[in-house]
Amino acid sequence: MIGLLGSNGYVGTTFRLLFDRLQIPWMPVPRSELYDARRLAAAFKHADVSCVINCAGFTGKPNVDACELQKTECLLGNGVLPGIIREVCEALDIPWGHVSTGCIFTGRRGDGHGFTEADPPNFSFRQDNCSFYSGAKALGEEVLVGAKRCYVWRLRIPLENTSSPRNYLQKLLSYDTLLEAENSLSQLQEFVQACYDSFRLEIPYGTYNVTNPGSVWTSDVVELIKKSGVSQKNFKYFHDESQFMQLAAKTPRSNCVLDSSKAIDAGLTLSPVIEAIEKMLGSWKG
Amino acid sequence: MIGLLGSNGYVGTTFRLLFDRLQIPWMPVPRSELYDARRLAAAFKHADVSCVINCAGFTGKPNVDACELQKTECLLGNGVLPGIIREVCEALDIPWGHVSTGCIFTGRRGDGHGFTEADPPNFSFRQDNCSFYSGAKALGEEVLVGAKRCYVWRLRIPLENTSSPRNYLQKLLSYDTLLEAENSLSQLQEFVQACYDSFRLEIPYGTYNVTNPGSVWTSDVVELIKKSGVSQKNFKYFHDESQFMQLAAKTPRSNCVLDSSKAIDAGLTLSPVIEAIEKMLGSWKG
Numbered sequence: 001m002i003g004l005l006g007s008n009g010y011v012g013t014t015f016r017l018l019f020d021r022l023q024i025p026w027m028p029v030p031r032s033e034l035y036d037a038r039r040l041a042a043a044f045k046h047a048d049v050s051c052v053i054n055c056a057g058f059t060g061k062p063n064v065d066a067c068e069l070q071k072t073e074c075l076l077g078n079g080v081l082p083g084i085i086r087e088v089c090e091a092l093d094i095p096w097g098h099v100s101t102g103c104i105f106t107g108r109r110g111d112g113h114g115f116t117e118a119d120p121p122n123f124s125f126r127q128d129n130c131s132f133y134s135g136a137k138a139l140g141e142e143v144l145v146g147a148k149r150c151y152v153w154r155l156r157i158p159l160e161n162t163s164s165p166r167n168y169l170q171k172l173l174s175y176d177t178l179l180e181a182e183n184s185l186s187q188l189q190e191f192v193q194a195c196y197d198s199f200r201l202e203i204p205y206g207t208y209n210v211t212n213p214g215s216v217w218t219s220d221v222v223e224l225i226k227k228s229g230v231s232q233k234n235f236k237y238f239h240d241e242s243q244f245m246q247l248a249a250k251t252p253r254s255n256c257v258l259d260s261s262k263a264i265d266a267g268l269t270l271s272p273v274i275e276a277i278e279k280m281l282g283s284w285k286g
Numbered sequence: 287m288i289g290l291l292g293s294n295g296y297v298g299t300t301f302r303l304l305f306d307r308l309q310i311p312w313m314p315v316p317r318s319e320l321y322d323a324r325r326l327a328a329a330f331k332h333a334d335v336s337c338v339i340n341c342a343g344f345t346g347k348p349n350v351d352a353c354e355l356q357k358t359e360c361l362l363g364n365g366v367l368p369g370i371i372r373e374v375c376e377a378l379d380i381p382w383g384h385v386s387t388g389c390i391f392t393g394r395r396g397d398g399h400g401f402t403e404a405d406p407p408n409f410s411f412r413q414d415n416c417s418f419y420s421g422a423k424a425l426g427e428e429v430l431v432g433a434k435r436c437y438v439w440r441l442r443i444p445l446e447n448t449s450s451p452r453n454y455l456q457k458l459l460s461y462d463t464l465l466e467a468e469n470s471l472s473q474l475q476e477f478v479q480a481c482y483d484s485f486r487l488e489i490p491y492g493t494y495n496v497t498n499p500g501s502v503w504t505s506d507v508v509e510l511i512k513k514s515g516v517s518q519k520n521f522k523y524f525h526d527e528s529q530f531m532q533l534a535a536k537t538p539r540s541n542c543v544l545d546s547s548k549a550i551d552a553g554l555t556l557s558p559v560i561e562a563i564e565k566m567l568g569s570w571k572g
Contacts, residue, residue, distance in 0.1 A: 035321060071429045072369025080366055083358025125411035125421070132428075135411070142418075143357040 003049040006056030052096035067133040078136035083143035095149040102156030105256040114259035131251035163286040181255035187276040203266040212273040228281035289335040292342030338382035353419040364422035369429035388442030391542040400545035417537035449572040467541035473562040489552040498559035514567035
């Protein structure tokens with residue numbers, strides 16, 4: 001039995017679909033019990049949970065700008081909650097995993113490489129350059145330092161083949177104007193499979209950048225969209241990031257390249273990013 | 287009826303003594319209700335609370351180093367809780383006050399002045415130079431930006447005339463070796479009276495450095511202790527802050543000078559710091 005926190009969210013729904021397909025039993029945890037360590041522990045014990053996945057968090061609607069106006073919820077859901085779950089799982093000696101984010105990085109490493117799990121976040125409160133969301137998420141990783149039997153899976157810009165407003169490809173299709181930027185991405189179904197496989201394959205506990213190998217520029221993805229025939233829209237771009245910040249965003253966005261070789265070397269399956277995008281566009285259900 | 291959160295803590299106990307002395311009715315809020323906005327609101331409504339004082343927080347025992355090992359509780363109690371209380375008090379339109387700290391500053395301002403309420407914290411996650419405690423407390427002020435009918439009272443190194451281990455004078459008496467540093471201080475009974483007076487005198491809502499005017503070096507206080515006859519101990523000092531960090535502390539400490547003229551100008555009563563120390567030593571009950 002897998003305890004699933006945040007099962008009604010975007011990522012949680014994808015986990016549910018995976019578990020239902022594989023006929024793996026899972027139990028949801030009501031939002032009202034999330035922040036109460038005693039009730040959480042009782043629920044896990046009662047259901048004899050063998051592992052826990054946390055995909056609960058506060059991302060802001062319609063986007064991360066909303067976190068600037070809901071700082072308390074953002075800090076509670078992203079900074080504090082992982083620590084509460086850690087406390088409960090360590091007390092019960094249950095292995096568990098936390099869906100973190102690559103949004104705690106910006107750009108590439110000084111040497112041109114993507115960021116590895118050994119690099120400290122550079123888009124965080126400690127750098128004073130970030131959104132409240134990214135700052136809170138980075139604190140959520142800080143509270144997990146030294147956690148026992150714990151995976152930290154970093155998701156980065158989820159994409160799939162549906163018209164969900166949270167799907168990166170759908171976002172590109174619906175935005176009036178795009179920001180040209182380089183990013184690593186996470187194909188969502190591969191991401192949740194990789195998280196599940198972490199337990200199944202018993203890979204070492206710790207932090208993993210669960211992103212599809214490689215990186216893409218916005219315009220690369222636009223070319224793939226056009227080539228696929230999904231849209232022939234005349235995509236427009238902001239002149240630069242400062243115009244984007246002026247016209248479209250209230251708080252800084254992360255754009256970053258992550259190195260996912262630790263995940264790959266551990267045996268998790270993540271297809272190269274271009275291949276993953278082409279596959280989603282080829283099976284587009286938008 | 288005053289709603290008092292954290293009534294069993296060091297500062298909360300001092301509030302209770304004040305209210306009992308003035309025969310002002312107050313109600314405690316059980317720790318189990320603190321983080322539940324709905325239960326908190328119900329408790330305030332049920333008791334017809336006219337104002338709320340939050341002196342709940344997580345300071346770490348025996349000292350702030352403990353917060354490095356209890357990051358979740360620290361972030362919840364200091365960063366998130368003020369935001370939950372804000373939400374409840376704004377919904378019920380109740381005026382309230384939050385006991386914050388001067389520990390979100392270090393040193394003096396570049397121009398040599400003490401920090402005013404207009405200066406941003408310089409000992410915080412955003413400066414990446416602080417303890418987890420100070421970082422969380424600074425976030426607790428961030429979540430209150432724009433709060434309605436809200437006082438933020440900054441306490442800084444409480445002192446009184448008892449042998450409480452939280453009392454600065456008692457700390458100096460009990461430590462083997464002292465760090466020479468310049469600080470503003472808050473005489474605790476004057477502090478709680480000033481907080482209460484904020485409501486009573488209806489001073490403008492906002493942030494106040496509730497510290498005794500002026501500042502003192504550790505050695506100044508030691509001289510006052512010796513002069514008072516409270517102790518003739520041979521006080522020893524660390525060579526410098528780096529020796530202190532090496533031998534006695536796990537996380538950086540704030541030492542800072544705050545300007546309390548906004549509080550004084552608003553009509554709050556705070557005696558000059560040397561006078562406040564002499565009075566406590568003159569009535570020492572240790």
